[in-house]
Every structure is written in structure tokens, then in C-alpha cells.
Amino acid sequence: MKRIAIDMDEVITNAGQRLLDFYNRDFNEEITIRDVHGTTLHTIRPHAKNHIIRYLSEPTFFRDLDVIEDSQEVIRELSEQYEIYIATAAMEFPTSFTEKYEWLREHFPFLSDKNFVFCGDKSIIHADYLIDDRSDNFKGFKGQGILFSAPHNLHEEGYLRVNSWKEVREYFLT
Ligand SMILES: [Mg+2]
Numbered sequence: 001m002k003r004i005a006i007d008m009d010e011v012i013t014n015a016g017q018r019l020l021d022f023y024n025r026d027f028n029e030e031i032t033i034r035d036v037h038g039t040t041l042h043t044i045r046p047h048a049k050n051h052i053i054r055y056l057s058e059p060t061f062f063r064d065l066d067v068i069e070d071s072q073e074v075i076r077e078l079s080e081q082y083e084i085y086i087a088t089a090a091m092e093f094p095t096s097f098t099e100k101y102e103w104l105r106e107h108f109p110f111l112s113d114k115n116f117v118f119c120g121d122k123s124i125i126h127a128d129y130l131i132d133d134r135s136d137n138f139k140g141f142k143g144q145g146i147l148f149s150a151p152h153n154l155h156e157e158g159y160l161r162v163n164s165w166k167e168v169r170e171y172f173l174t
Contacts, residue, residue, distance in 0.1 A: 002083070002128040003083040003129070004082045004172070005117070005129065005130045007088060007130070007137070008088040010068075011068065012068050012075070017066070018055075020041060022055045031044075033151050061096070063103055070164065070165035075165075077173060078172055081173070082172065085115045087125050089119060089121075089122060089137070091120040101116065122141065123139065126142070127143050128143045129144050129145075129146055130144075131148050134153070135147055138159070145159060146168075147159035
């Protein structure tokens with residue numbers, strides 16, 4: 001069985017939208033996902049940087065994030081033909097461990113928790129594929145990197161890209 005490693009934030013969790021929601025709430029703004037296409041919130045609002053770090057450090061930030069559309073259904077289908085590992089870089093915000101674990105148990109109960117990997121540097125991951133929104137994580141990765149579209153990476157070129165979980169299904173299952 002081939003092995004697919006899958007990132008969490010911006011791939012199966014909608015963390016970016018929640019950051020915008022928190023920022024808009026605190027600064028009385030109405031920044032939308034479209035406003036951060038090809039950029040990041042802290043690039044267009046440099047003063048937001050420390051607030052973003054604070055939001056991400058809140059123990060509850062990760063617990064009730066929305067699931068990215070179709071990810072549950074497609075990962076369930078993939079898990080019948082591939083070994084699935086959820087690989088999340090969690091060391092920057094160690095307070096997120098428990099919430100991320102509970103979130104995965106709630107939304108992906110068909111995956112064994114033996115297949116959850118909380119790591120620092122993802123180059124340690126040994127898999128045939130890595131689905132991730134950050135192309136940096138493909139450096140040193142020996143398998144095929146697959147860039148999952150997120151607002152911040154929309155202008156990046158030179159990667160195998162998927163725009164949705166439907167496209168992941170097409171790539172692996174058709
Ligand atoms: Mg990510």
C-alpha cells in the first residue's frame with residue numbers, strides 16, 4: 001500500500017478563515033479570503049503579527065475549526081487503498097496538541113490515532129505523497145509533494161497542485 005501524508009491546517013482545517021474572523025472581530029475590519037489571495041494577513045496588516053501568534057497560542061483555537069469541504073469523504077475513500085497519515089507541524093504552538101488530537105478524533109474517527117504525526121520538521125516524514133499547503137515542507141521530502149491550494153500559495157508555481165479535495169480524489173482514485 002502506498003502511503004499518503006496529509007497536513008492539517010489549510011488542508012483539512014479552515015484555520016485561515018478563523019484567523020481572519022478573529023482579526024476582523026478585534027480590529028473591526030472586514031478582510032476577506034479574497035483580500036489575502038497570494039499574500040498573508042500579516043503581510044497586508046503587519047501590526048497583526050503578534051495578534052496572530054496570540055490567537056494561535058489560545059488553547060481553543062484549533063479545537064472547533066471547520067473541516068475543509070469534502071476532506072472527510074475523500075480521505076475515507078483514500079484510506080481504503082492507501083495508508084493515510086495526518087502530519088502536522090505542531091511545535092510552534094505546543095498548546096495545540098490536545099486540541100488537534102481531539103479535533104482529529106472527532107472529524108476523522110475512521111483513522112487510527114497511530115496514524116497521527118505531530119512533528120517539527122516534516123522532512124522526517126517517509127511517505128510516497130505529501131499533501132500540504134506550504135511548499136517549504138516539500139524540501140527534503142523524498143516522495144511527491146502535492147500543493148493544496150490556500151490563499152497564501154495561489155501564485156506559487158512549479159508544484160503539482162490540487163485546488164480541492166475533489167481534485168485529490170481525481171488524482172488518486174480515477
Ligand atoms: Mg498547513
